[in-house]
Amino acid sequence: QVQLAESGGGLVQPGESLRLSCVVSQYTLNYYTMAWFRQAPGKEREGVSYISHNDGHTNYADSVKDRFTISRDKAKNTVYLQMNSLTPMDTAVYYCAALYTDPPALATAEKLVHSWGQGTQVTVSS
Numbered sequence: 001q002v003q004l005a006e007s008g009g010g011l012v013q014p015g016e017s018l019r020l021s022c023v024v025s026q027y028t029l030n031y032y033t034m035a036w037f038r039q040a041p042g043k044e045r046e047g048v049s050y051i052s053h054n055d056g057h058t059n060y061a062d063s064v065k066d067r068f069t070i071s072r073d074k075a076k077n078t079v080y081l082q083m084n085s086l087t088p089m090d091t092a093v094y095y096c097a098a099l100y101t102d103p104p105a106l107a108t109a110e111k112l113v114h115s116w117g118q119g120t121q122v123t124v125s126s
Helices: 106-112
Strands: 004-007 010-012 018-024 033-039 046-051 058-060 068-073 078-083 092-099 113-116 120-124
Touching: 004 092, 018 033, 018 092, 018 120, 033 068, 033 078, 033 106, 046 068, 046 078, 046 106, 058 068, 092 106, 106 113
Parallel strands: 010 120
Antiparallel strands: 004 018, 018 078, 033 046, 033 092, 046 058, 068 078, 092 113, 092 120
16 A cells, blocks of 8 residues: 655745655655645646656646756655745645556646545745
8 A cells, every 4th residue: 555645835935945745655666656736726636747657757737847846765765846936826735646657648647646645735925
């Protein structure tokens, strides 16, 4: 059974940074592509980024490209999402997820989710 636990959310001002962490069960990063999703109030959940378990390649939603960076540390069983230049539009609950395989597109990544984390709130406000 895959277990995931996010942390690192909080309240920040526009332009600031946050780093989210997702600690996963041992060996998860060897077998599952890892992704971050977010859900803003009143909106559907959307894929933000993923990192492939095969070769570590990454992909990002256009809205976060060049601002967010996904990474992983297999020794620590942890996936990170470094978020820079945050804006109020980034306010959402952020979820870590383990995917069965690399998604053909982030827009359809949710269909490939094997396990979800509980989510962590990120609020960007002045």
